[in-house]
Amino acid sequence: MPKIVVTGGSGKAGRAVVRDLVDHGYEVLNVDTAPPAERIAPFLRADLTHYGEAVDVLQGAEAVVHLAAIPAPGIYTEEVTFRVNSALNYNVFAAAVALGLKRVVWASSETTLGLPFDREKPKYAPIDEQHPLYPESSYALSKVLGEEMARQFNRRSGIPFVSLRLSNIMEPHDYQRFSGFWNDPFLRKWNLWGYVDARDVAQSCRLGLEADIQGAESFIIAAGDTCMTQTNSDLMAEVFPGVPLSPDIGDHDTLLSVDKARRLLGYQPEHSWRRYLTV
Secondary structure (H helix, E strand, C coil): CCEEEEECCCCHHHHHHHHHHHHCCCEEEEEECCCCCCCCCCEEECCCCCHHHHHHHHCCCCEEEECCCCCCCCCCCHHHHHHHHHHHHHHHHHHHHHHCCCEEEEEEEHHHHCCCCCCCCCCCECECCCCCCCCCCHHHHHHHHHHHHHHHHHHHHCCCEEEEEECCEECHHHHHHHHHHCCCHHHHHHHCCCCEEHHHHHHHHHHHHHCCCCCEEEEEECCCECCCCCCHHHHHHHHCCCCCECCCCCCCECCECCHHHHHHHCCCCCCCHHHCCCC
C-alpha cells in the first residue's frame, strides 16, 4: 500500500488518523515534535517550520495528511500562532509540490466560519461551505490563508488539496462533559453546538486520500448531530433569533453541514455522544 506521512500524528486527531490508516493497510510514518503515547507506526521527530525538514520527511511518500499545528487559539500569542501555523502549512505544501506527491489532505478548521459568532452572527443555519469566512483570531486567519495557499499550489501543480474544516474534536471519554452544556445553550453556541469524534476525523482523512478530487476543495467535517438535548429550533430561537434555520433540518441534526463531505468524499459520521450518555 502507499506510504502516507501523517504530520502531527501524536496529537488527538493524529493518533486516530494513524491507527485508521494502519488498520486499512497503509504504510504510515508519524512525523511530530513529540513521540506518540503508543507506537502504532514508525515515528520521526521533525520541526516542520524548517522547509528542509519538510522535504526530508516527505521523501518517498505518495501523499501527506498534514495535521501539525498549534491546535487552537489562546495557547500561544496571536503572532506566534499565526507565524508557526502559516510556516507549517507553507513548508509542507511546498515540499509536497516539489517532490511530486499525489495528494495533500490537511486540517483546516471550523473557526474559519466566524467562531465564536460574537461579532458576526451566522448568516444562516446549517452553515455550509458557501458561508462567508469570518476569521476572528490569528489561528482562524492562518487556516483561511492555508486554504488560499492550497488553491495556489493546486493551480501551480495540479496536485489535489483537500482542506478539512474540522469541528471540535472529541474522544469517547470527552462526552462525559456534554451534560454540563445542556442547561445553558450559550455555553456551546460558539460553534453552533458542533463537535466531531476523532474516529470520524480519521475517516475523513482517509476518504480525503481516496476520493476522486481534482482541485483544491474545502469540507466541513462534523458529527451528524449537535451536542445538545434541545431541538435546533429552540436553540436558534434563544441564542440566534432572526438567523434563518432551514426547515428541512432535523431536531438534532448538525448545524455544521456535512452534506458536501457526504457527496464528494463519501463521508458518513459514525460516532455520536448519544451512544455514551443517557439523556
